[in-house]
Amino acid sequence: SFLLYRADLDNAGLSAGARNVAGARNIRPLSFGEANEWEPAVMNDGRIAYTRWDYINRHAVWFQSLWATRPDGTAVSHVYGNYSEDIGVVTETKAIPGSRLLLCTASAHHNIAGGSLFLLDPLKGEDGLGPVTRVTPEVPFPESEGWNTPGAYCSPYPVNDTLFLCSYSDETLGYPDDHPRHRREEYMAAWPSPNAFGLWLVDTLGGRELIYQDPEISTFNPIPLVKRPLPPALVSSLPDQKTAPDTGVCYVENVYDCRTELPKGAIAKIRVNKLDVMPACRRETLNQHDDLDLHKETLGAVPVAADGSCSFTIPAGVPIQLQAVDTNGVAVFTM
Numbered sequence: 507s508f509l510l511y512r513a514d515l516d517n518a519g520l521s522a523g524a525r526n527v528a529g530a531r532n533i534r535p536l537s538f539g540e541a542n543e544w545e546p547a548v549m550n551d552g553r554i555a556y557t558r559w560d561y562i563n564r565h566a567v568w569f570q571s572l573w574a575t576r577p578d579g580t581a582v583s584h585v586y587g588n589y590s591e592d593i594g595v596v597t598e599t600k601a602i603p604g605s606r607l608l609l610c611t612a613s614a615h616h617n618i619a620g621g622s623l624f625l626l627d628p629l630k631g632e633d634g635l636g637p638v639t640r641v642t643p644e645v646p647f648p649e650s651e652g653w654n655t656p657g658a659y660c661s662p663y664p665v666n667d668t669l670f671l672c673s674y675s676d677e678t679l680g681y682p683d684d685h686p687r688h689r690r691e692e693y694m695a696a697w698p699s700p701n702a703f704g705l706w707l708v709d710t711l712g713g714r715e716l717i718y719q720d721p722e723i724s725t726f727n728p729i730p731l732v733k734r735p736l737p738p739a740l741v742s743s744l745p746d747q748k749t750a751p752d753t754g755v756c757y758v759e760n761v762y763d764c765r766t767e768l769p770k771g772a773i774a775k776i777r778v779n780k781l782d783v784m785p786a787c788r789r790e791t792l793n794q795h796d797d798l799d800l801h802k803e804t805l806g807a808v809p810v811a812a813d814g815s816c817s818f819t820i821p822a823g824v825p826i827q828l829q830a831v832d833t834n835g836v837a838v839f840t841m
Contacts, residue, residue, distance in 0.1 A: 540562065543557065543573075544597070550735075552576075552737045555599045558571060562827065567615050571587030571596050593638075593647050593650055597611050597619055609623065609664045611659065613660075614649035619661075620679065621647060621648040621658055623708070627639070642708060657678070661726045663728050668709050669709050670707070673726045701724055704719030761816070778827075780827075782803060805820070829841075
């Protein structure tokens with residue numbers, strides 16, 4: 507799936523039907539969706555936080571992390587979790603009113619969106635447990651800390667920085683082999699009962715209070731009806747779509763300014779690949795047992811200067827992958 511952007515329109519003189527038609531014509535993707543992206547939420551600084559499964563040419567499980575973008579799809583940046591396995595899935599993010607902290611759910615891949623709640627301070631780091639404060643420490647982080655969790659939290663919504671509404675079930679996400687709800691694949695665990703989740707109020711001091719439990723169906727996504735400050739509206743830096751050019755300039759300031767140490771002079775070129783849409787009906791590729799790869803087309807390769815910089819022109823509206831290539835033509839890093 508991808509994130510969608512709806513442009514603001516001057517619809518003062520239009521009927522409701524005409525406004526809907528005009529709005530539909532101003533919907534465009536914020537991202538290409540070559541990997542799953544979901545759970546967008548507006549942060550206090552006006553950017554959009556979302557969960558991204560950074561899936562391409564990587565381990566298929568661990569890197570469902572938190573990213574952010576401006577509302578026009580520019581300035582995409584990593585927020586948390588793309589280089590560590592402490593939390594499998596960071597999702598259901600909500601901004602804490604009047605705070606830089608974010609409230610998130612730690613979940614497991616190929617499972618329900620449920621697990622343990624935690625607070626994230628983006629200024630304390632982008633990976634590891636340093637930026638993390640557990641709100642529900644009685645429930646471990648699913649998958650990364652085990653499957654037999656004593657319950658699961660999900661769909662949190664902050665009232666303030668210490669009090670949170672959420673849904674909770676006391677059913678475990680992983681059942682023993684002889685349990686009727688156990689699945690063969692441990693990582694898919696088990697789905698809860700239809701009425702497993704109720705609405706709860708939790709706090710950072712260990713308080714847990716049931717608000718509502720329906721006897722027949724689960725209840726999710728509590729939203730308090732309270733006035734909140736409006737995040738700033740970030741002005742778009744994009745040109746009008748009717749006059750926008752068909753190409754753009756991409757530059758790499760310093761390929762050696764990297765999270766993994768690369769010896770100076772080791773990178774000869776930046777290879778630019780186009781990511782193709784993966785058809786639903788396909789054969790397994792030769793280099794991936796479970797066909798986790800995406801088909802690519804090389805658009806070209808650009809020499810890297812001695813200072814690690816390079817620039818090149820790329821087509822607009824095309825998802826690309828950059829590869830840092832060594833002197834033997836081997837890709838040592840992909841972006």
